[in-house]
Amino acid sequence: MSLSVEEVRRRVAADWNGIVDVLDEKIALRSVSAEGIAGENMERSARFVADTLRKVGVDARVEQATGADGKPGAWEVIGEKIVDPDAPTVLLYAHHDVQPVPDPAEWNTDPFVGTVVGDRLFGRGSCDDGAGIAIHYGALEALGDDLGVNVKVFIEGEEEMGSPSFIPFIEAHRGEFKADVIVVADSGNWAPDIPSLTTSLRGNATCDVHVRVLGHAVHSGQYGGPILDANTVAAMLISSMYDREGNLAVPGLEGCEPIGGLERDVDELGLRADTGVVDSYELAGTGSLASRLWTKPSMTVIGFDATPVKDSFNVIAPECTFRLSVRVSPVQAPHAALEAIQVFCEEHAPFGAEVKVTMLEEGMGWAMDPDCAATKDAETAMAEAFGTAPVNMGQGGSIPFIPELQRIFPDAEVLVTGPEDPQSNAHSPNESVSVSGLEKDVVAEALLLDKLAHKPEPTNL
Structure with a gap:
């Protein structure tokens, strides 16, 4: 009983x-x-x-x-x-x-x-x-x-x-x-x-993306214009992974609606207060906040190897590396998500820059x-x-x-x-x-x- x-x-x-x-x-x-x-x-x-x-x-x-x-x-x-x-x-x-x-x-x-x-x-x-x-x-x-x-x-x-x-x-x-x-x-x-x-729970996947445009640094005044620095090319590559509304738009990345249905959406005002997001910032993406936070993939640049401002001078950076942390939808294997990002980066390298993706950690x-x-x-x-x-x-x-x-x-x-x-x-x-x-x-x-x-x-x- x-x-x-x-x-x-x-x-x-x-x-x-x-x-x-x-x-x-x-x-x-x-x-x-x-x-x-x-x-x-x-x-x-x-x-x-x-x-x-x-x-x-x-x-x-x-x-x-x-x-x-x-x-x-x-x-x-x-x-x-x-x-x-x-x-x-x-x-x-x-x-x-x-x-x-x-x-x-x-x-x-x-x-x-x-x-x-x-x-x-x-x-x-x-x-x-x-x-x-x-x-x-x-x-x-x-x-x-x-x-x-x-x-x-x-x-x-x-x-x-x-x-x-x-x-x-x-x-x-x-x-x-x-x-x-x-x-x-x-x-x-x-x-x-x-x-x-x-x-x-979303899975996690991490990779490093190396971008190379030159064999060595050159003077930005002498060659700037037709040759973009690696940092700019990397920024363009990152930007191209999103649509105009801020949704990840990498073919092969999967997402879904909240598991078991959405009983109550996440409160936007509460989210803003909890995170301290600046007043002028418009939240990226479409659909419920719950799906954007829980079951759709997200991508964050968590590291960027580039010349610090205090050490900068007038040269075109020949190469750079950035690290991506991808939160993977619970319905997708993290390795499949990394493969989709690898294919996208290598096939959509701005102006034909050399791009190499190194896969790192994965968690289902x-x-x-x-x-x-x-x-x-x-x-x-x-x-x-x-x-x-x-x-x-x-x-x-x-x-x-x-x-x-x-x-x-x-x-x-x-x-x-x-x-x-x-x-x-x-x-x-x-x-x-x-x-x-x-x-x-x-x-x-x-x-x-x-x-x-x-x-x-x-x-x-």
Whole structure:
């Protein structure tokens, strides 16, 4: 028999101070993976998480991954709580490493002391992803002996560093990660009081484009005019990849509408306020803002090798290189997107300049199955916990390990949840999590786990 919403809410409220204590202690550990994924601070963080999970019945242990170079890697936390070999199995994911704090002076509070101001708890890792750990802990504590699914747990120690050991570690522990449903608590909600499932993630692809017009620099006064400098030619090439309205117009780049339909478009005024875009700037592209941010491809020049202004003099630059970061639609393989850009650049080089494209990193996107049973259960659990229907949303960024999880475990239903909201400032100064929203997130996950354990019996016709 399923637990009532009221009962789950009561149990979470009864242990709320303990859940907050877990988050406060996690923040204080300063688990900055950029300081060394194999460092003592990361091992200390992993052991704290394992100890915390053992308090709610998870047989958790700390294991150090091995990097691709054979050197000691990240400190990972894995564990399980088996209640019935015949019950469904759910893998709960979060990560215990956090972003650096380059300048504590930019914070209004001590970044490594959990501090509540109004409805928000501030601190590095408060939302990304200490709150994910707190959600898993709180949900398992609330269910206690009423837990009806088998639980496996993976709390990663290097997510903020790009998860270099992730795939080898998972491959080496396939049996310990195999599950029917995977819950990744590393994303966010539409608002502190409006829940969301993450419906899609764009992939990422990076390449360098080298443009060459001369064998060596020549005087701009003597030869300028018929010979354009490489920087100008590169700018023309970049510009030619867009149409007049600012849509990417590279043949072969694919896009789609928001996965599962568009429940609510992104607010333009909010976007402008969040980004600080100048008042005169008109947002590029056509279609919904949601599709432009979540499911259509985008391209950004993230680096440009050219002569600095202070070192410039009157010569025509013979060559230059720029780096493109492409956010790829969740429906397209990143390598196919890079190939499309390579063909375009080499076939549309202005004035026949030499253009060479070097492909670099690739990461696959991901799209949720909006019709699977776990999705429906999660949406119902969120609506019950928050008292309002979820507004599902995609993410324009990439979390490469999620499609890798789906690849390794193709039969698993993947749900991407999380505690962040538009005010969270993940990766930035004054990172925070909504206290009231976090409590509802805990209730929602407990309800979800309960629902996954209570499937209706098939009807005999």
